Amino acid sequence: MNELTNSATEYADMIAVLLTTYGLSVLGGFVVLVVGWMIAGWAGRAVDRGLGKIDKIDVTLRSFLASATRYLVLVLTALAVLSEFGVQTASLITVFGAASLAIGLALQGTLSNLAAGVMLLFFRPFHVGDYVEAGGHAGTVKTIDLFMTEFATPDNVRILVPNGNIWGGAVVNYSHQPTRRVDLLIGIDYGDDIDKAFETIRAVIAADDRIHADPEPMLAVGELADSSVNIVIRVWSDAGDYWPVKFDMTKAIKEAFDKAGISLPFPQRTVHVVGGGGMTGD
Numbered sequence: 001m002n003e004l005t006n007s008a009t010e011y012a013d014m015i016a017v018l019l020t021t022y023g024l025s026v027l028g029g030f031v032v033l034v035v036g037w038m039i040a041g042w043a044g045r046a047v048d049r050g051l052g053k054i055d056k057i058d059v060t061l062r063s064f065l066a067s068a069t070r071y072l073v074l075v076l077t078a079l080a081v082l083s084e085f086g087v088q089t090a091s092l093i094t095v096f097g098a099a100s101l102a103i104g105l106a107l108q109g110t111l112s113n114l115a116a117g118v119m120l121l122f123f124r125p126f127h128v129g130d131y132v133e134a135g136g137h138a139g140t141v142k143t144i145d146l147f148m149t150e151f152a153t154p155d156n157v158r159i160l161v162p163n164g165n166i167w168g169g170a171v172v173n174y175s176h177q178p179t180r181r182v183d184l185l186i187g188i189d190y191g192d193d194i195d196k197a198f199e200t201i202r203a204v205i206a207a208d209d210r211i212h213a214d215p216e217p218m219l220a221v222g223e224l225a226d227s228s229v230n231i232v233i234r235v236w237s238d239a240g241d242y243w244p245v246k247f248d249m250t251k252a253i254k255e256a257f258d259k260a261g262i263s264l265p266f267p268q269r270t271v272h273v274v275g276g277g278g279m280t281g282d
Contacts, residue, residue, distance in 0.1 A: 185231070189229070189262075201219060201233060211235045
């Protein structure tokens, strides 16, 4: 009985020593942890709300920065809790820094794509739905993530391009401007009336409501080629109507020329026969 009492007394004394020695540290660490957790959540929401007021910031980038802020506060909170228990956080920071450097070197390609994704989402050289040439590929932008951008080609092939390839090269955005110029080159025979061809083409242009009156359509003789007089046609349309206008105008001009008796010449070559006394065409 005395031995049991002595053991209980020893355990009670040990608990008292532990509470006296570490009680305040445990309480302080718990308070720091709770407060840090609350501040992390508040900081993440504050960053998300603040960036949400800036139209230039993409939703994906906003979410990433808000999460990064929250985790940064949590890391600082964890260091503060460890310091409450007498842990030397300076050595931990050194170890963490060395580990981060090693990881960064091992994942430098991935991290470069991440950095490029942040830049793409911030500067917005293109948006979802735009048709662009970037990273050696062309297609309609489907998604822009932090690491990759997804394209869909005109024949609906999916292409995933690392953001580092896109940010490190030229980006051609065909959808950025609301209008585009449609250029056509139509050849007529040397024997045809150029003014009549101009009138026929102007009638085709006037019949298409998709072609803008301002800027004014332009017709000009571009060159005197080997087999034809080439007429340059430049009209403006909405960017989304570019290809339909180009295809429909080519067909409509051919049909209008047929009705007007204006020919679209085949390639020809004049051959001089020495001693033959004449010329033949083929």
